[in-house]
Amino acid sequence: xxxxxxxxxxxxxxxxxxxxxxxxxxxxxxxxxxxxxxxxxxxxxxxxxxxxxxxxxxxxxxxxxxxxxxxxxxxxxxxxxxxxxxxxxxxxxxxxxxxxxxxxxxxxxxxxxxxxxxxxxxxxxxxxxxxxxxxxxxxxxxxxxxxxxxxxxxxxxxx
Amino acid sequence: xxxxxxxxxxxxxxxxxxxxxxxxxxxxxxxxxxxxxxxxxxxxxxxxxxxxxxxxxxxxxxxxxxxxxxxxxxxxxxxxxxxxxxxxxxxxxxxxxxxxxxxxxxxxxxxxxxxxxxxxxxxxxxxxxxxxxxxxxxxxxxxxxxxxxxxxxxxxxxxxxxxxxxxxxxxxxxxxxxxxxxxxxxxxxxxxxxxxxxxxxxxxxxxxxxxxxxxxxxxxxxxxxxxxxxxxxxxxxxxxxxxxxxxxxxxxxxxxxxxxxxxxxxxxxxxxxxxxxxxxxxxxx
Numbered sequence: 001x002x003x004x005x006x007x008x009x010x011x012x013x014x015x016x017x018x019x020x021x022x023x024x025x026x027x028x029x030x031x032x033x034x035x036x037x038x039x040x041x042x043x044x045x046x047x048x049x050x051x052x053x054x055x056x057x058x059x060x061x062x063x064x065x066x067x068x069x070x071x072x073x074x075x076x077x078x079x080x081x082x083x084x085x086x087x088x089x090x091x092x093x094x095x096x097x098x099x100x101x102x103x104x105x106x107x108x109x110x111x112x113x114x115x116x117x118x119x120x121x122x123x124x125x126x127x128x129x130x131x132x133x134x135x136x137x138x139x140x141x142x143x144x145x146x147x148x149x150x151x152x153x154x155x156x157x158x159x
Numbered sequence: 160x161x162x163x164x165x166x167x168x169x170x171x172x173x174x175x176x177x178x179x180x181x182x183x184x185x186x187x188x189x190x191x192x193x194x195x196x197x198x199x200x201x202x203x204x205x206x207x208x209x210x211x212x213x214x215x216x217x218x219x220x221x222x223x224x225x226x227x228x229x230x231x232x233x234x235x236x237x238x239x240x241x242x243x244x245x246x247x248x249x250x251x252x253x254x255x256x257x258x259x260x261x262x263x264x265x266x267x268x269x270x271x272x273x274x275x276x277x278x279x280x281x282x283x284x285x286x287x288x289x290x291x292x293x294x295x296x297x298x299x300x301x302x303x304x305x306x307x308x309x310x311x312x313x314x315x316x317x318x319x320x321x322x323x324x325x326x327x328x329x330x331x332x333x334x335x336x337x338x339x340x341x342x343x344x345x346x347x348x349x350x351x352x353x354x355x356x357x358x359x360x361x362x363x364x365x366x367x368x369x370x371x372x373x374x375x376x377x378x379x380x381x382x383x384x385x386x387x388x389x390x391x392x393x394x395x396x397x398x399x400x401x402x403x404x405x406x407x408x409x410x411x412x413x414x415x416x417x418x419x420x421x422x423x424x425x426x427x428x429x430x431x432x433x434x435x436x437x438x439x440x441x442x443x444x
Contacts, residue, residue: 005162006162006163006164006165008165024162025162025163025164025165025208026160026161026162026163026198028195028199047199048196048199049192049196049259049262049263050349052260052262055262058266061236061265061266062261062262062265063262063265063266064192064262064263067191067192067195067196067199068191068195068266069165069188069191069195069208069210071165071167071210072165072167072188072191072210072212074167115262118261133348134261136260136347136348136349137259137260137261137262137263137349
């Protein structure tokens, strides 16, 4: 039984800035982002890759950071919710979520926005069915789903 | 979580050497969507994890002699979107499209899913009826294993602990035949199936020429419903014939009670969804 955790160095680029930290090999990426880097916009809820709260962009594709090891992300290019706005200018998806009430308690919102942004980058004018299929992996316990769909439709029209 | 040494080799040969060196005490990590969950729940506790994220290649989708050759590190998202897969085995593209959510399919791999051998995963019934095979590679060489001989039990395969799935081979689906993958989900769309059925079928001269059926999520491995296939081959495709043949799956499934349904319910639904799949692929209503 090892008493001292095995630690390894992880270097990642998050929202354009490079970070290097030494962490236990068992550190999940969501914990690394929140506690080692202090970027607490990304949330952890279900911890098993189902709810979507921890959604980040990992090398250009959305992924669940709660079931990704930080050491597995060594060398990766990551975008989190903190990197979505351009300075003080919000991303169109963020603007739409505000204007159309796409959030209630807000716990799922960073993940919803990361997923919605990825959808619009992949499909600039999704149908309602396509929005529902893509977003089904992002749960909202406040059940504000229709406002989320309206927000995404509005963001698609605004682009 | 358990403590482990994390290896990130940059070649397949280095992966094979690490597996041989730590035989039985190393686990491979591809997309990690299943392995990380098992680690977090302390269901596995390897001292070594060998990550495949720096291994180049093993992610191409090609056709050779009418057979799809899919690298073990191909993501499930790429299977869903590949025009080559859609053209040669649309059933397989559909089965991968139904796996969990896009966030999971973006990183989960073909080889990782096969090695994980969860009987409720979406691809296994389709892989069975398409007659897929797996190339397993170790320092001892390569062997080709029919997929029906890969799945052994719940989360268990016949792969050796020093082997890696380097390729999936899938014969092209017969063009013109009907096909379907039905995923019965009483809860949410991203869930594992309560019962799933994959089928391919065709009718020639008024009788059933080709019929293949397999079920997922209702036994320790995905199961081929050979008993249904044998009962229907050469028969006229009538609703009564399909209804009677479907009854036989009740005896070949072995479901468990879980939050997705009780065992008796899954057994009953296996019969119902087998019949519906047969109706679809044979054009009977």
